[in-house]
Amino acid sequence: MAIEIRWHARGGQGAVLASRFLAASALRENKYFQAFPQFGTERMGAPIVAFTRVSPSPIHLHCAVVEPDVVAVMDPTLLGQVDVLAGLKPAGTVVVNYPGPVEELRRVLGVKDGGVRVAAVDATRISSEELGRPIPNTPMVGALSRITGVVGIDNVLAEFRESMGARFKPPVVEANLRAIRRAYEEVQVG
């Protein structure tokens, strides 16, 4: 089954990188993928949107995702400012970088029980503790791996190690791997 993901973040939080990183991880499962930002005017701090498609068969669509299976929100301050649930499939999933309990998130989102699955992960705290900086993008990929099964966590970790190994110093790579794994373990579904 093809999975279409829409990312919501603020410019500078690394959503485009996360959307690409998740896509590249899918290659390890011999899947097809596409990752692209919404083509607008990106500015640091402004709300931005990016997309990832992952599929066992070739992907031909070259347009934005309008009815996502999964919505990933990297910044809790977007809730109430951006309609993050727009077009989400009735049985879809929303994963939010959120510091509170998942029941509270469900209320904030205004999602009734049944139907849409809601998941919360405190990616800002995880990245602050592990990386010393609030960069929630890599932990969000760990949480998505757990909640959606779009790509297995071992492949996510292996992809990070291989693709970022040359770009970052070893302690930074290790800290990110810990953050990804922690988010995978700590994400709650309500």
Place this chain on the structure above:
Amino acid sequence: MPRLIGLTGDGAAAEAMRQIDPDVVAAYPITPQTEIVERFAEFVADGLVNTEFVAVESEHSAMSACCGSAAAGARTITCTSSQGLALMHEVLYIAAGNRLPIVLINVNRTLSAPLNIHCDHSDSMGSRDSGWIQLYCENVQEVYDTVIQAVRIAEHPQVMLPVMVNLDGFVLSHSVERLELLDDEEVREFVGPFRPVVDLLDLEHPPALGALVAPEFHFEHKYAQWLAIDGARAVIEGVGREFGERFGRNYGLLDPYRLEDAELALVVLGSTAGTARVVVDDLRERGIRAGMLRIRCFRPFPADEIVEALKGKKAVAIMDRAGTQGGEGGPVFGEVRAALYTRGVFLPVINYIYGLGGRDVPAASVARVFTHLGQVAEAGRVDRAVNYLDLRGWN
């Protein structure tokens, strides 16, 4: 052994350039082409290529430097977008008229004003009559494959013409897709060495190039150029076939999809063809005989092949990602319609101008074009020739 990776369209173009290892690259960065220049400059700095990289001060200079280097017998590649291609405009004609086999990767972006960095085909359509071969890519894999083929097409002794490889800005240039990367050695073997027909540095046989031509001969020069670009058709097909035999992905002038028994046909260039495939499949499942014809090679214009592919259809919609301000419909519409009618194929043809300035082209919108086509087919006549897809304030 080919290797699977994830790359953007710009990244794929740069990777093909690295493997081709051209003698000269003269380029100026412009969004959304910038990543190609950045990556290639890194390859140069890291010693991964033997290319002389000329950091020029404008696109006009870029194309001028390319003309000089190609004339001197150097394999030459450049890349640009939008205003950059417009700034090259006068030199494009010089490259073609002097039969210089330059490869230009153009990342399609609209032209100002209004200022906008996003995709449409108004940049490359503005230079459609400059004498360059124009190829349009559907996806990232095709960008990579076509840059490699372009070198062979341009340098073919019967062609000796510049080739423009077009990819949709952002939609392909900034989209990461799965890509099968060939071995460096395979690419080098496929492109082979450049054997220029005219080499200004060949002091044994000194040629003249770019000379003043009086009215007595100008027309004949241009006619020779027309013969060359017309003749390029067979070379483009031949190189695409050879590429397919070696690497398993075939390319031609046209790329029909479920067209043979189709009643309703869409004609389209570039990345939107992918979305159209999905729409065609969907309509077929609902019993509607829809089909699609992607024009991969717009210059030379494969008129006979297009008419052959479209004749017998009940109705055809031609998609244009550029307009002709003050003209009737888009450039693709004008040419396809003319090709049909001059060959006595009179079928209802409508035009859709779409996706200007990066407006998204969702599957549902492409499906609406087919709905309109269905109505045209049923009525057997065109209700409105020129239409604007998803334009607000228009109906």
